[in-house]
Amino acid sequence: MTDTAHGLGAGGPAAGSPGAGAEDEAVQARGKLKLAFFWAAACGGCDVAVLDIHEKILDVAALADIYLWPVAMDFKYKDVEALPDRFLDVAFYNGAVRNSEQEHMAHLLRRKAKTLVAFGSCACFGGIPSLANLFDREEILDWVYGGTFSTENPAGVRPQPRFTAPEGELTLPEFYAGAYRLQDFVPVDYFLPGCPPTPEWILKAVEAIASGNLPPRGAVLALDKTVCDTCPREKTDKKVKEFHRHYEIIPDPERCLLEQGLICMGPATRGGCGALCPSANMPCRGCYGPTREVVDQGAKMLSAVASILDSDDEEEIRLALARIEDPAGTFWRFGMAASLLGGRAFDAGSAPPDRAASATPPAGAGATPPTRAGADVAARGGKK
Amino acid sequence: MNQDFEPKILGFFCNWCSYAGADLAGVSRLKYPANLRIVRVMCSGRVEPTMVLKAFACGADGVLISGCHPGDCHYQQGNYKTLRRVPLLERTLAQFGIHPARFRLTWISANEGQKLVQVVTEMVEEIKKLGPFPGTRARFPELAPHLSGATVIPGGAIPAPGGATTTVGVPGATLVAGGETHD
Numbered sequence: 357m358t359d360t361a362h363g364l365g366a367g368g369p370a371a372g373s374p375g376a377g378a379e380d381e382a383v384q385a386r387g388k389l390k391l392a393f394f395w396a397a398a399c400g401g402c403d404v405a406v407l408d409i410h411e412k413i414l415d416v417a418a419l420a421d422i423y424l425w426p427v428a429m430d431f432k433y434k435d436v437e438a439l440p441d442r443f444l445d446v447a448f449y450n451g452a453v454r455n456s457e458q459e460h461m462a463h464l465l466r467r468k469a470k471t472l473v474a475f476g477s478c479a480c481f482g483g484i485p486s487l488a489n490l491f492d493r494e495e496i497l498d499w500v501y502g503g504t505f506s507t508e509n510p511a512g513v514r515p516q517p518r519f520t521a522p523e524g525e526l527t528l529p530e531f532y533a534g535a536y537r538l539q540d541f542v543p544v545d546y547f548l549p550g551c552p553p554t555p556e557w558i559l560k561a562v563e564a565i566a567s568g569n570l571p572p573r574g575a576v577l578a579l580d581k582t583v584c585d586t587c588p589r590e591k592t593d594k595k596v597k598e599f600h601r602h603y604e605i606i607p608d609p610e611r612c613l614l615e616q617g618l619i620c621m622g623p624a625t626r627g628g629c630g631a632l633c634p635s636a637n638m639p640c641r642g643c644y645g646p647t648r649e650v651v652d653q654g655a656k657m658l659s660a661v662a663s664i665l666d667s668d669d670e671e672e673i674r675l676a677l678a679r680i681e682d683p684a685g686t687f688w689r690f691g692m693a694a695s696l697l698g699g700r701a702f703d704a705g706s707a708p709p710d711r712a713a714s715a716t717p718p719a720g721a722g723a724t725p726p727t728r729a730g731a732d733v734a735a736r737g738g739k740k
Numbered sequence: 741m742n743q744d745f746e747p748k749i750l751g752f753f754c755n756w757c758s759y760a761g762a763d764l765a766g767v768s769r770l771k772y773p774a775n776l777r778i779v780r781v782m783c784s785g786r787v788e789p790t791m792v793l794k795a796f797a798c799g800a801d802g803v804l805i806s807g808c809h810p811g812d813c814h815y816q817q818g819n820y821k822t823l824r825r826v827p828l829l830e831r832t833l834a835q836f837g838i839h840p841a842r843f844r845l846t847w848i849s850a851n852e853g854q855k856l857v858q859v860v861t862e863m864v865e866e867i868k869k870l871g872p873f874p875g876t877r878a879r880f881p882e883l884a885p886h887l888s889g890a891t892v893i894p895g896g897a898i899p900a901p902g903g904a905t906t907t908v909g910v911p912g913a914t915l916v917a918g919g920e921t922h923d
Contacts, residue, residue, distance in 0.1 A: 459882070489880075490835060490836075490837075492879075532882045533879060533880050533881060533882060534879070534880045534882070534883075536880070536882065536883065540883055540886055541886055651790050651794070652790050652793060652794075654832075655788065655789040655790040655792075655793050656788070656789075656790060658789045658825065658828055658829060658832060659788050659789050659790070659825055661828065662821070662824040662825035662828050662829075663821055663824065663825070665824045667824070668810070668820050668823070670810075670823060673823060673824050673827060674827045677824075677827050677828045677831075680828065682835075683828055683831050683832040683835065684832055684835035684836060685835075687832070695793070696790070696793040696794050696796075696797040697793060697796065697797050697836055697875075697876050698876050698880060698883075699836075699876055699879065699880070700835070700836050700837035700876070700879075701796075701836060701837040701838060701873065701874055701875055701876050701879065702837055702874055702879065703837050703838055703839045703842070703870070703873060703874060704839065704870050704871055704874075
């Protein structure tokens with residue numbers, strides 16, 4: 357495709373789009389929206405979510421010219437660098453900031469765009485990639501370039517940020533010590549949470565931007581209620597004797613999942629998704645992040661889970677809670693970078709997280725198969 | 741071990757038993773290390789895991805929660821909530837790389853001034869052996885340039901329309917968004 361700084365022109369899918377009409381004329385008068393999408397440390401689901409608005413993408417194309425979209429179009433970074441400052445109307449940034457290239461793009465898009473949107477849970481809260489903040493950079497590199505079952509790296513080669521070849525110097529982005537939120541580096545105008553954001557809210561966001569009918573800067577484009585508030589399940593008195601992992605039981609489709617002993621993040625999670633997961637008999641995993649009042653989503657959920665446990669006996673309590681295999685990974689699944697500590701501290705004499713997680717004997721020992729974490733530790737020990 | 745290191749320990753003490761117990765230690769002229777800063781809460785059940793994590797994030801070397809003995813709670817059930825939260829919190833703290841000796845739950849009644857002295861003395865000794873809690877700030881060097889003045893626009897060149905400055909973060913969650921996160 358084109359390697360120049362032209363957006364998707366009127367000759368693109370915009371021509372003959374069903375959305376043409378009076379609104380289009382207004383847009384024509386103002387000029388088309390200039391958009392950029394960027395994919396940082398993320399799985400790619402956010403970019404797919406943009407396409408998930410299906411035929412409405414034609415409306416977007418009618419409203420907008422796209423100037424950067426690495427997953428779909430071949431614009432180069434230098435094309436964006438050549439644009440005047442504040443030229444783009446909106447830049448959607450998805451993914452956590454994990455390396456120097458992604459930080460560079462955060463600064464660049466901030467400079468080139470009037471409005472910067474943190475798109476998806478990773479850009480908003482660090483997301484799944486920021487669970488790696490429970491490990492040191494060296495631990496991650498050791499594992500990836502040496503520790504895994506399938507790694508063949510007898511020379512112990514590691515990627516270097518700079519390498520001098522006969523033809524000249526080659527560079528790679530620098531791998532950071534942690535995965536961070538977009539707002540850790542640049543001011544963010546709007547937050548569109550979700551893993552991925554739902555098409556409904558993407559469309560609402562694009563329409564709001566196109567019409568200029570915008571909420572105050574810094575707003576989270578979702579509800580300010582919890583998922584529980586929007587969940588259709590029947591809730592009664594929350595008293596739980598034991599917790600289950602979701603593959604262990606077939607939950608009643610009508611009753612609150614938390615009351616059935618599944619860790620559902622609904623009470624500590626912002627609504628707006630339409631309670632998609634609980635409606636499909638799956639517990640909420642917390643991808644919309646905390647509500648406005650909550651400082652730390654994971655800590656809040658930890659508190660909520662413990663409070664519903666129906667026991668006053670210390671031993672019974674310990675055994676019941678031991679069924680929650682990986683508290684940090686469960687409660688901060690999408691928000692480790694947004695947590696109060698941001699990741700693991702390296703305290704003198706404290707155990708690495710995988711060992712710590714499996715240190716507590718599972719309830720009803722024997723009933724639970726060996727944990728993945730335990731297997732990993734064994735494998736890692738064997739390789740070293 | 742650093743002999744000069746004096747740990748900062750934050751204590752959350754319930755109003756009805758443990759704070760009264762600390763009072764008793766005072767009026768009985770019992771001595772204990774001056775490393776403990778006590779925050780009086782109405783009930784140990786009031787102490788959210790968020791508070792413990794924030795204490796560590798803000799530089800505490802240890803956190804001590806103390807409430808009435810189980811069965812003695814002024815609010816009947818409050819300390820049982822603490823009893824239920826703490827095992828999960830302990831495992832979580834371990835995952836966050838915080839040594840178990842830095843966090844403790846204890847039950848101190850209004851007439852157990854002596855127990856307070858013993859608990860605090862032990863805890864200070866153990867934490868002195870560990871050294872200061874390293875926190876996570878030094879771990880994430882990439883954040884250092886952005887920690888102060890997080891609400892300032894880099895380069896100062898991008899005023900928002902209408903002249904308002906853009907602020908970083910989720911409104912109302914400034915604790916998370918601002919510089920305090922990794923302090």
